[in-house]
Amino acid sequence: MALPVRKFDAVIVGAGGAGMRASLQLAEAGFRVAVLSKVFPTRSHTVAAQGGIGAALGNMGEDSWHWHMFDTVKGSDWLGDQDTIEFLCREAPKAVIELEHFGMPFDRNKDGTVYQRPFGGHMQNFGAGPAVQRSCCAADRTGHAMLHTLYQRNIRANTHFFVEWMALDLIRDASGQVVGVTALEMETGEVYILHARSVLFATGGAGRVYASSTNAFINTGDGLGIAARAGIPLEDMEFWQFHPTGVAGAGVLITEGVRGEGGYLLNKDGERFMERYAPNAKDLASRDVVSRAMATEIKEGRGCGDDADYLQLKLDHLGVELIESKLPGIREIAKKFANVDPVSDPIPVVPTCHYMMGGIPTNYRGEVVAPKNGDPDVVVPGFFAAGECACASVHGANRLGTNSLTDLLVFGKASGDTTIRFLKENPHHKDLPKDAADLTLARLSRLDAQTNGEKVHEVGAEMRRTMQAHCGVFRFPDLLEEGVKKIGEVAQRVQRIAIDDKSRVFNTARVEALELENLIEVAVASLTSADARKESRGAHDRSDFPDRGDENWIKHTLWYKDGSRLDYKPVHMTPLSAQTIPPKVRTY
Amino acid sequence: MNFKIYRFDTDKDAQPYMQDYDIELQPTDRMLLDALERIKALDDSLSLRRSCREGVCGSDAMNINGKNGLACITKLADLKSPVELRPLPGLPVIRDLVVDMSQFFKQYHSVTPYLVNDEPVPERERLQSPQDRDQLDGLYECILCACCSTACPSFWWNPDKFVGPAGLLQAYRFLADSRDEATSERLDNLEDPYRLFRCHSIMNCVDVCPKGLNPTKAIGKIRDMLVRRTV
Ligand SMILES: Cc1cc2nc3c(=O)[nH]c(=O)nc-3n(C[C@H](O)[C@H](O)[C@H](O)COP(=O)(O)OP(=O)(O)OC[C@H]3O[C@@H](n4cnc5c(N)ncnc54)[C@H](O)[C@@H]3O)c2cc1C
Ligand code: SF4
Ligand code: SF4
Ligand code: FES
Numbered sequence: 001m002a003l004p005v006r007k008f009d010a011v012i013v014g015a016g017g018a019g020m021r022a023s024l025q026l027a028e029a030g031f032r033v034a035v036l037s038k039v040f041p042t043r044s045h046t047v048a049a050q051g052g053i054g055a056a057l058g059n060m061g062e063d064s065w066h067w068h069m070f071d072t073v074k075g076s077d078w079l080g081d082q083d084t085i086e087f088l089c090r091e092a093p094k095a096v097i098e099l100e101h102f103g104m105p106f107d108r109n110k111d112g113t114v115y116q117r118p119f120g121g122h123m124q125n126f127g128a129g130p131a132v133q134r135s136c137c138a139a140d141r142t143g144h145a146m147l148h149t150l151y152q153r154n155i156r157a158n159t160h161f162f163v164e165w166m167a168l169d170l171i172r173d174a175s176g177q178v179v180g181v182t183a184l185e186m187e188t189g190e191v192y193i194l195h196a197r198s199v200l201f202a203t204g205g206a207g208r209v210y211a212s213s214t215n216a217f218i219n220t221g222d223g224l225g226i227a228a229r230a231g232i233p234l235e236d237m238e239f240w241q242f243h244p245t246g247v248a249g250a251g252v253l254i255t256e257g258v259r260g261e262g263g264y265l266l267n268k269d270g271e272r273f274m275e276r277y278a279p280n281a282k283d284l285a286s287r288d289v290v291s292r293a294m295a296t297e298i299k300e301g302r303g304c305g306d307d308a309d310y311l312q313l314k315l316d317h318l319g320v321e322l323i324e325s326k327l328p329g330i331r332e333i334a335k336k337f338a339n340v341d342p343v344s345d346p347i348p349v350v351p352t353c354h355y356m357m358g359g360i361p362t363n364y365r366g367e368v369v370a371p372k373n374g375d376p377d378v379v380v381p382g383f384f385a386a387g388e389c390a391c392a393s394v395h396g397a398n399r400l401g402t403n404s405l406t407d408l409l410v411f412g413k414a415s416g417d418t419t420i421r422f423l424k425e426n427p428h429h430k431d432l433p434k435d436a437a438d439l440t441l442a443r444l445s446r447l448d449a450q451t452n453g454e455k456v457h458e459v460g461a462e463m464r465r466t467m468q469a470h471c472g473v474f475r476f477p478d479l480l481e482e483g484v485k486k487i488g489e490v491a492q493r494v495q496r497i498a499i500d501d502k503s504r505v506f507n508t509a510r511v512e513a514l515e516l517e518n519l520i521e522v523a524v525a526s527l528t529s530a531d532a533r534k535e536s537r538g539a540h541d542r543s544d545f546p547d548r549g550d551e552n553w554i555k556h557t558l559w560y561k562d563g564s565r566l567d568y569k570p571v572h573m574t575p576l577s578a579q580t581i582p583p584k585v586r587t588y
Numbered sequence: 589m590n591f592k593i594y595r596f597d598t599d600k601d602a603q604p605y606m607q608d609y610d611i612e613l614q615p616t617d618r619m620l621l622d623a624l625e626r627i628k629a630l631d632d633s634l635s636l637r638r639s640c641r642e643g644v645c646g647s648d649a650m651n652i653n654g655k656n657g658l659a660c661i662t663k664l665a666d667l668k669s670p671v672e673l674r675p676l677p678g679l680p681v682i683r684d685l686v687v688d689m690s691q692f693f694k695q696y697h698s699v700t701p702y703l704v705n706d707e708p709v710p711e712r713e714r715l716q717s718p719q720d721r722d723q724l725d726g727l728y729e730c731i732l733c734a735c736c737s738t739a740c741p742s743f744w745w746n747p748d749k750f751v752g753p754a755g756l757l758q759a760y761r762f763l764a765d766s767r768d769e770a771t772s773e774r775l776d777n778l779e780d781p782y783r784l785f786r787c788h789s790i791m792n793c794v795d796v797c798p799k800g801l802n803p804t805k806a807i808g809k810i811r812d813m814l815v816r817r818t819v
Pocket of ligand 4: 638647660
C-alpha cells in the first residue's frame with residue numbers, strides 16, 4: 001500500500017523547548033518547516049519545569065561561564081564531553097538574554113535585571129564555593145513561562161505546527177541519509193510520509209520507563225525508539241537521574257529551587273542528614289549525591305512514616321511571604337498531592353526518576369553522529385537532534401539542575417542553525433527509497449490484526465516494575481543480570497501486544513501501544529548498558545564496583561538494537577577554547 | 589465508584605450515549621485522572637487527552653458533574669457518585685471526551701499573543717522593575733485549558749466573534765507588560781461590539797479556572813484602558 005506523501009524542507013519532531021527553539025530559527029529564515037507534536041505545543045513537558053535556567057549572567061554577584069563549565073564537568077562526573085559543555089556554558093547567557101527579549105516573564109531584582117537563585121552543584125570559584133546564584137527563573141513556573149514564550153514567538157514567525165501528529169519511523173535511503181519520517185495524524189487515523197531534506201528530533205525524555213517518575217504520560221522516548229529501529233545507536237543509557245524530591249506516592253516534582261531558597265531535608269530523628277554526606281554543599285550537593293544519601297537513610301531505617309519509606313522537606317522557616325512569591329506552585333502541589341501546606345508542615349519526598357542523561361548521540365552543532373569505519377563521530381547526513389532526547393553529551397553521568405532548559409535553548413538554536421546550513425548545501429530532496437513505509441505499515445497492520453494478544457497496560461506495568469526494581473538509585477550485580485533477562489522477556493511480550501479499539505478516530509489505545517514499542521527499546525538499552533558498566537560514576541552506582549574506574553571507563557556506551565550489541569567511544573576531553581578539566585575526586 | 593461517561597466515536601456511532609462504569613478504586617487513586625486510567629485499562633476505547641497529571645499542561649479539561657475542571661487535580665473524594673463526565677461544552681466533539689479546540693486557539697491567536705517591541709535589541713536584558721513584573725502575575729500562568737471559555741455563555745453563542753475569557757486574559761497579559769509597545773494597536777484590535785464587549789460579567793470563567801485566575805478582572809482592566817484613552 002502506498003502512503004500519501006507531503007514534502008517539506010525540514011521536519012522537526014517535537015514542540016517542547018528544544019523543538020520550538022529550533023523551529024524558530026528555521027521559520028524566521030523562511031524555510032518550509034513542519035513541526036510535529038503528539039500534543040498541542042504548550043502541553044509539552046517542558047511546561048512542567050520549575051526551578052530555572054542556568055546561565056552565568058552574574059546578576060547577583062560575580063560569576064563566569066568558566067565556573068559554570070567547571071561545575072557541569074564535575075557534575076557529569078567527567079563523562080560529559082568538554083567541547084559541548086564549553087559551548088553550553090559560553091552560549092547560555094546569550095540564550096537567556098534572547099529569551100528575555102522574546103518576552104519571557106522572568107522574576108526581577110530591584111535594579112530591573114533578571115533574578116537568579118542558587119541551585120545544586122552550582123558554585124563559585126571552580127567548585128571551591130560558596131554556592132553561586134545562577135538559576136534564572138519565573139517563580140517556580142520557569143518551564144511554563146519559557147514554553148509559552150517560545151510558542152508565542154513561533155506564532156509571530158508563522159511556524160507551521162502539525163498538532164497531534166505522532167512520528168512513527170525514520171526514513172533513510174540506501175546511503176544512510178535521513179530523508180523523512182512516517183507519521184500518524186491522530187484525529188483521522190491517516191498515516192503519511194513526510195518527505196524532507198532534513199529531520200530534527202526533539203522528542204524529549206522517556207521517564208515513563210520507571211514506575212515512579214516526575215515525567216508526563218507522553219514522555220515515552222519515541223525519538224529513541226525510532227532512531228534505534230533505524231540502526232542509530234543510543235548513548236549512555238545507563239545514566240538516569242533520580243530527583244531527590246518527588247512527592248512520596250504521587251511522583252510529582254518539588255523543585256530543587258526549594259532547597260535553593262533555603263529549604264532542607266530531615267530524617268525521622270529530625271536530623272539534617274545532608275550535613276553528614278556533603279559537609280560543604282549540604283542540601284545543594286549534586287542530585288546523584290543527595291538521592292543516594294536519601295536512599296541510604298531509608299535503607300538504614302531512618303525514613304519517616306509508618307513504613308519508614310520517605311524523608312521530609314522542611315521549608316516552613318522560609319515564611320509565607322517568600323513561599324508565596326518564589327514558590328507558589330510548590331505550595332499548590334504540596335496541598336493537592338501530599339495533603340500538607342508547606343507553610344506549616346514538611347513535604348514527604350522520595351528520590352524519583354526524573355531525567356535521561358543518555359540519548360541519540362550528537363555533537364555540539366546538533367548533528368547526529370555514529371561510528372563508521374573506525375571514526376566514532378561520523379555525521380548521519382540529514383539527521384539532527386536536540387534537547388532531552390539527544391546526548392550531546394553535556395550532562396554525562398549526572399545532570400546539574402537548570403542545565404536542561406539551558407541545553408534546550410542553546411542546542412535547539414544550534415541545531416536549527418546547522419540545519420539551515422545543511423539545507424543551503426543540499427538544495428534538492430533525495431529520492432524516497434522504495435521501502436520507505438514498509439516498517440511502519442508492518443507495525444500498524446500487526447497491531448490491527450492482532451487478537452487476544454497481551455494487554456498494553458499489563459506489559460507496560462511489568463516493564464516499569466522491572467526498571468524500578470533492577471535499575472534504580474543503587475545497582476547490584478545479580479539484580480542487573482536478572483534485569484537484563486527479565487526485560488528481554490518483556491520485549492518479547494511487547495511484540496504480541498494487542499488493542500481492542502480499532503477505530504480510526506483519535507485512537508489513544510493505538511498511540512499507547514506504539515509508545516510502548518518505543519519505551520521498551522529504552523528499557524532494554526538502559527539495563528544492558530548498566531549491566532556492562534563495571535564501575536560507579538554519577539547516577540550509576542554499583543555495589544560490586546563502588547569506585548569510579550577512570551582507567552577503563554572514561555568512555556561513552558553505545559547500544560545498538562540489532563542484537564542488543566554494545567560499543568564504546570571516547571569522551572571528548574578537549575574543550576573548544578578553554579583548558580581541559582582533568583578528572584579528580586568528586587566531593588561536595 | 590460509579591461513573592457515567594459521554595461516549596461518541598464518529599467512526600462507528602450514529603449517536604452519542606452515556607456509558608456506565610463501576611470500578612473498584614485503590615487507596616493510591618487520589619485524583620479523577622487516576623480513576624480514568626483505571627477505566628481505560630478495562631476499556632481501551634475510551635478516548636481522552638492527558639499528559640502532565642499535575643495541572644500544568646492543560647490537556648485534560650472536561651465537564652465534571654456539570655462543572656468544567658481538570659481531571660488530574662480534581663480529588664475523587666470531593667466528587668459525588670455517580671460521577672458524570674462530558675466533553676467541554678460548546679466545542680465540536682472529535683471523540684468521547686476529546687473536543688476540537690481550533691476555535692478556542694484561533695481566538696487566542698487573534699490577540700497578537702507575543703511581546704511587541706521594535707526598539708533595537710539591547711546587549712543585555714530589558715530592565716523591568718519588580719513592581720512592573722508583578723503586573724504579570726495572575727496572567728502569565730494561564731495553561732490554555734479552555735475551562736473558562738467553554739463555560740462562558742457569550743462564547744457559546746459567538747465563538748467566532750467573541751474572543752472569550754482565555755484570549756482576553758492573554759490580551760491583557762501583553763497590555764500589562766511594561767516592555768510591550770503595541771498598546772494602542774492592541775486596544776484597536778479589541779474595540780469592537782463583539783470581541784471584548786460581549787462579556788456580560790457573568791463570572792462563570794472565574795468560577796471554573798483551575799489555576800485560580802480571574803479573566804473578568806482582566807477584562808475590566810481592558811475596558812478601563814479603552815475608556816481612559818477616549819477621554
Ligand atoms: C517536573 C520537571 C521539572 C523540571 N525542572 C527543570 C528545571 O527547572 N530546569 C531544567 O533545566 N530542567 C528541568 N527539567 C528537565 C527539563 O524540563 C526537560 O529535560 C526538558 O524540558 C525537555 O525538553 P524537550 O524540548 O527536550 O522535550 P519536551 O518538552 O518533553 O517535548 C517533547 C516534544 O516532543 C513531542 N513528541 C514526542 N514524541 C513524539 C512523536 N513520536 N511524534 C511527534 N511528537 C512527539 C511531544 O509532543 C513534545 O512536543 C524538569 C523536568 C521535569 C519532569
Ligand atoms: S465574565 Fe465575561 S468572559 Fe467570563 S464567563 Fe462571563 S461573559 Fe464570559
Ligand atoms: S484562564 Fe484559567 S480556565 Fe481559562 S484557559 Fe487559562 S487556565 Fe484555563
Ligand atoms: S494532565 Fe496536564 S493539566 Fe491535567
